[in-house]
Amino acid sequence: MRRRVIFRGKLLPYLLLAPQIAVTLVFFFWPAGQAIRQSVLREDPFGLSSEFVGLENFREVLSDPLYLNAVWNTAVFSTSVAALALGAALFLAVLADKSIRGAGVYKTLLIWPYAVAPAVAAVLWLFLFHPAIGLFGRALNAAGIAWDFKLNGAQAMLLVIFASAWKQVSYNFIFFLAGLQSIPRSVLEAAAIDGARPARRFWTVVFPLLSPTTFFLLVVNLTYAFFDTFGVIHALTGGGPGKATETLIYKVYVDGVQNLNLGGSSAQSVILMAIVIALTAVQFRYVERRVHY
Amino acid sequence: MATLELVGVRKSFGSVQVLHGIDLSVADGEMVVIVGASGCGKSTLLRIVAGLETPTEGRVLIDGRDVTPLEPADRDIAMVFQNYALYPHMSVFDNMAYGLKIRRVPRAEIRRRVQETAELLGISSLLDRRPRQLSGGQRQRVAMGRAIVREPRLFLFDEPLSNLDAKLRVQMRAEIRRLQKRLGVTSLFVTHDQTEAMTLGDRLVVMHQGRAAQIATPMEVWARPADTYVAGFIGSPAMNFLDATLAEEGRAAALAAGPVLRFADGPRPGPEGRRIVVGVRPEHVHAAPGDEGGLPLAIELAEPLGSETVLHGRLPGGESFTARLPGAAAPQAGAVLPLRLPADTLHIFDAETGLRLDPRA
Ligand SMILES: Nc1ncnc2c1ncn2[C@@H]1O[C@H](COP(=O)(O)OP(=O)(O)OP(=O)(O)O)[C@@H](O)[C@H]1O
Numbered sequence: 235m236r237r238r239v240i241f242r243g244k245l246l247p248y249l250l251l252a253p254q255i256a257v258t259l260v261f262f263f264w265p266a267g268q269a270i271r272q273s274v275l276r277e278d279p280f281g282l283s284s285e286f287v288g289l290e291n292f293r294e295v296l297s298d299p300l301y302l303n304a305v306w307n308t309a310v311f312s313t314s315v316a317a318l319a320l321g322a323a324l325f326l327a328v329l330a331d332k333s334i335r336g337a338g339v340y341k342t343l344l345i346w347p348y349a350v351a352p353a354v355a356a357v358l359w360l361f362l363f364h365p366a367i368g369l370f371g372r373a374l375n376a377a378g379i380a381w382d383f384k385l386n387g388a389q390a391m392l393l394v395i396f397a398s399a400w401k402q403v404s405y406n407f408i409f410f411l412a413g414l415q416s417i418p419r420s421v422l423e424a425a426a427i428d429g430a431r432p433a434r435r436f437w438t439v440v441f442p443l444l445s446p447t448t449f450f451l452l453v454v455n456l457t458y459a460f461f462d463t464f465g466v467i468h469a470l471t472g473g474g475p476g477k478a479t480e481t482l483i484y485k486v487y488v489d490g491v492q493n494l495n496l497g498g499s500s501a502q503s504v505i506l507m508a509i510v511i512a513l514t515a516v517q518f519r520y521v522e523r524r525v526h527y
Numbered sequence: 528m529a530t531l532e533l534v535g536v537r538k539s540f541g542s543v544q545v546l547h548g549i550d551l552s553v554a555d556g557e558m559v560v561i562v563g564a565s566g567c568g569k570s571t572l573l574r575i576v577a578g579l580e581t582p583t584e585g586r587v588l589i590d591g592r593d594v595t596p597l598e599p600a601d602r603d604i605a606m607v608f609q610n611y612a613l614y615p616h617m618s619v620f621d622n623m624a625y626g627l628k629i630r631r632v633p634r635a636e637i638r639r640r641v642q643e644t645a646e647l648l649g650i651s652s653l654l655d656r657r658p659r660q661l662s663g664g665q666r667q668r669v670a671m672g673r674a675i676v677r678e679p680r681l682f683l684f685d686e687p688l689s690n691l692d693a694k695l696r697v698q699m700r701a702e703i704r705r706l707q708k709r710l711g712v713t714s715l716f717v718t719h720d721q722t723e724a725m726t727l728g729d730r731l732v733v734m735h736q737g738r739a740a741q742i743a744t745p746m747e748v749w750a751r752p753a754d755t756y757v758a759g760f761i762g763s764p765a766m767n768f769l770d771a772t773l774a775e776e777g778r779a780a781a782l783a784a785g786p787v788l789r790f791a792d793g794p795r796p797g798p799e800g801r802r803i804v805v806g807v808r809p810e811h812v813h814a815a816p817g818d819e820g821g822l823p824l825a826i827e828l829a830e831p832l833g834s835e836t837v838l839h840g841r842l843p844g845g846e847s848f849t850a851r852l853p854g855a856a857a858p859q860a861g862a863v864l865p866l867r868l869p870a871d872t873l874h875i876f877d878a879e880t881g882l883r884l885d886p887r888a
């Protein structure tokens with residue numbers, strides 16, 4: 235039974251909720267409202283006046299080849315980050331699920347990257363893969379691979395993908411491990427007796443039983459790759475070289491903060507907001523119903 | 528169809544030895560029930576046969592071939608788990624077909640075999656359901672079906688009935704016996720329920736602390752228990768044990784409680800005064816006719832069960848004692864009832880080792 239606390243009077247509950255509501259209002263609803271307002275306005279070059287332009291900003295944004303480039307980058311980036319982070323985490327979780335010696339240490343170490351701030355993580359990767367001073371960067375060059383993510387767009391993309399995925403592996407790992415441990419051992423033993431070898435057991439029993447976890451994590455990872463990777467990209471490549479690693483969220487920053495195109499940037503923000511609402515809706519709709527099999 | 532042989536199987540988990548050398552040979556088509564108290568190593572033994580655990584020592588032979596190093600997948604056995612262990616994400620059909628698919632049985636044949644088995648078990652209408660849409664009894668049937676459909680060489684059952692209610696348990700028990708007879712598959716059945724053991728098994732293995740205390744037919748185990756543990760474990764209510772010493776050159780037992788009981792079947796070995804334990808089953812005890820005297824039982828609790836009455840009480844020496852008398856018109860708590868212990872129903876055990884003492888040949 236849930237305990238119900240009943241407050242006397244009308245004021246106290248509101249007072250208790252006030253800080254939370256204030257934070258939400260000031261840091262979410264107000265900027266969101268501002269973004270929506272700005273997205274239908276256009277400022278004059280000096281920022282002195284603005285006029286209502288309807289959906290003009292959206293039309294401009296959507297027909298801008300640079301925006302479409304960012305859409306493409308985001309698609310490549312997000313899918314890769316999600317796939318990599320999920321795949322690696324699942325692999326590590328399967329290993330950790332076996333009763334190995336030192337499992338506790340192993341698990342703790344795996345969880346650490348999650349506690350590292352994005353910028354710090356990015357600097358770490360920067361130092362590792364810097365073509366001139368990085369450990370791996372130099373090794374790659376020594377091995378005859380022309381590695382320089384400051385010049386090569388594909389390499390830059392690869393680097394931000396790995397750095398971003400690395401940070402998310404821990405989170406996924408915890409969920410996968412919990413998921414694996416909730417699969418009854420006897421079900422796996424039944425499969426073994428039915429003649430299934432480990433690989434087959436994994437794909438026909440373990441993986442399907444993990445599907446609710448996987449789906450939940452997929453949504454979380456996509457959301458992460460879309461919106462939470464700004465720090466990593468900013469510190470590692472700054473969206474470059476050229477526009478090679480400019481994702482949607484990064485472009486909002488470039489257009490709005492650097493180029494001061496408030497209308498366009500706001501229109502992009504509104505589009506992103508729509509995407510995040512859609513993702514959240516999907517998550518709520520399907521993840522709330524925990525059982526999929 | 529196959530024979531199964533266990534040779535000197537031992538198992539330790541770390542420093543704890545759980546099985547202390549089990550030898551057993553199961554004939555083709557035989558149903559052997561492993562029975563024993565919780566924690567005595569029944570499941571461990573079964574899992575060693577299945578290949579889910581590796582024995583620390585000893586060998587497992589199926590059809591004379593040493594399968595000890597083989598994976599479960601290569602042993603061609605089927606197992607029914609206590610919690611059924613159905614694949615929750617698969618339909619009943621797929622649960623049953625899983626093992627066949629892995630063995631690359633043609634589709635049409637899989638369909639035919641699953642349907643036949645489902646018919647046999649009366650679950651044809653459930654084939655499209657998921658396990659969570661089934662009742663406990665239905666799940667149990669599906670688990671059985673999954674084992675049967677593979678036509679394995681060996682069936683292993685680990686307390687498959689313990690999650691069912693009493694009535695269903697009796698029904699499934701009969702059904703398992705009928706199916707096993709009909710299919711003629713060599714089977715090992717683990718249970719801690721002695722009724723299940725007595726009714727299901729061609730032979731019983733009574734396990735006690737990692738050892739096989741007795742391996743024999745149910746009637747043999749009941750009539751000639753090998754030691755005091757088996758004697759106390761099989762039979763309900765449990766056998767009474769009375770401390771005694773050997774008297775009259777081994778021809779009688781002098782009970783600590785007083786009376787001297789003569790053996791009906793000949794003298795037991797050993798010096799006079801050897802400490803022994805006399806066992807007598809509650810159902811073998813009679814109320815002594817008025818003039819005979821007998822062993823006075825101070826009744827503390829009378830349980831009338833209709834066709835019979837179970838009396839719990841104490842003997843003059845303070846030992847607790849149980850008697851089962853026919854009819855409902857029995858004495859009440861507080862009364863003292865003189866009892867007669869028929870000589871031909873006594874079981875004699877050595878007090879030190881607990882082992883059965885048979886008459887000198
Ligand atoms: N994996 C394991 N690691 C350590 N000890 C174990 C392991 N499996 C079983 N044991 C121990 O071995 C002993 C026998 O266990 P087992 O499961 O065979 O008992 P059981 O006879 O099947 O009991 P129950 O009737 O309760 O199922 C127990 O004392 C148990 O604690």
Ligand SMILES: [Mg+2]
Binds near residue numbers: 569570571685
């Ligand atoms: Mg057990």
